[in-house]
Amino acid sequence: MIPIDNIYKAAEIIKKTVIRTPLVYSPTMSRIFGADIWLKLENLQKTGSFKIRGAAYKILTRKKEICPGGVVAASAGNHAQGVALAATNAGIKSTIVMPEWASISKQEATLSYGGKVVLAGQSIGESLKKAREIAEKGKTFIHPFDDLDIITGQGTIGLEILEDLKDADMLLVPIGGGGLISGTACAAKHLNPGIKIIGVQAAFCPSAYQSFLKGNISLVKSRLSIADGINVRQTGRLNFQIIKKYIDDIVLVKEEHIAAAILMLLERKKILAEGAGAVPLAALINRAVKIHPNTKIVLIISGGNVDSPLVGRIIQKGLLKNGRLMRVKLHLNDIPGSLSNLLSLIAGLKANILHIYHDRHIQDMALNMTYVELELETRGHDHINEIQESLNNSGYKSV
Structure with a gap:
């Protein structure tokens, strides 16, 4: 859909703006899942996500066409930061419309990159509508995913992966609106036609999944997800054309598996990934993707912009899912030694007591x-x- 020469051109244009992120092998995950697992660490990218690639390519190649008022975009966070930084680097003003539920940390990060933040809407769709209204007043609108330049810029990830691992068998890619997976697929399928490309989406917002099943773009209801970066109710038109042609399958993952994936990345690889960035690993954890021994599988860890207050809650949810936390509720005889005896039993079983709540009333x-x-x-x-x-x-006896 997008010529490979265009993606090579994009890589050349943005190479001074973005980081060539590492592709690292994980022996531990390879042992756990029975295949060779590699991680493409876009969480280490500038602004903490892959979005800077498409934004930089769009702005650098269309600079002469951009309105005097600058650019306007809509995003819950990552596209916002990517556009803000790319615009600032190019000497262009940027206005970013964020949904009202966008985290304070992502708002502050966008401001720090030079963007003006406008809060509007309860969904990305509503924020996009507001951004288009602002664009009519003299700004150039930059869509987060349904744009050929954005898709082309994101495709540079596929180039890097296949240059570093030519014989990769499968890519697991987060999917929301479809910008990342459609760009990556165009590059990867050209360089390695036999490679399998699997999209992974949060079950709380299965827009791409439903569209893929039905064969046409579907607007779905959504719920707030810890994978907020891919909480997009409708896949892009251009993106879906590429998805239909190149994507082999799309699978869903639940919140508990996303939390478990974030925890595994943090504990086993010392990698902090946001919910959207961890969904490829979640698809291995919940066995949504069938894999074969000795295959080389690349997980695109698309971003690391997880809110600090949320980290603790996500870790605790992941610990509960993995059996790393246990809650015990009991009634004891209110006599000397009862609590001591209980704690001695727990200690003998080699469990670590984190919290105790004791109430007679x-x-x-x-x-x-x-x-x-x-x-x-x-x-x-x-x-x-x-x-x-x-x-x-x-x-x-448990209560």
Whole structure:
């Protein structure tokens, strides 16, 4: 759909603006999933995401056509930052419309790159509408994904991957509006026609998934997701044309698997990925993608702009999913030594006690009883089962 020469040209034009991000092999993940797993680390890109590629190419190649008022874009965060930085580097003013729920940290990052932030809309679609209205007053609109220049710029990721790993068998790519996957696919399928390209989308907003199944663009209802970067209710028109031609499959992942993927990347590779960037790994965790031994699979970790206040909640959700946290709620006899005996049992089972809540004043609880709630650090689901069995055998009954 997009000539490979155009993507090579884009790579040359933006090479001084973007970082050639590393493609790293993960022995641990390869062992866990039974294939050779590689990670394309776009979370290390300028602005923390791949979006700077398309934005920079668009602005640098269309600079003479941009209105005197500058550019305007709509985004929940990553496209916002990419456009703001690319415009500032080119000496152009930028206005970014962000949905009202956009995180404060992403608003502040966009401002720091020189963009003017306007909050409008409860969805990306509503923000896009507002951005188009602003464009009518003398600014050049830059679409986050449904634009050939944007798609071409994102395609440089595919070039880099296939230059570093010519015999890659499969790419797992986050998909929302479709800019990243359509650009990457155009490059990858040209350089390696046999490569499989799988899109991964959050189940809370399955727009590309539904469109792919039905064969036409579908507008879907969505729910707030920790993968907010791909929370797009409708896939782009240009993007979908490429998706139909080049994409082999699209799969869905649940919130709990996305959280588990963020945690695995953080613990095993010391990589901080945002929800959208972690969905390729989530697709391996929930077995949504069938893989074969000795195949080379590349996960595109598309961004790392996760909100600091959200990190703790995501980690805890991931720990619960992986059996690394356990909550125990019990009634104990309110006599000396009861709590000590319980804690000794827990210690003997090699569980680490993180929090204890102890309350004698629970409504409808017998006067000679006390309520205890424990949060334990555990090694996995087998360890949790061992603890629960020991508690039951010792006469402790969960509330």
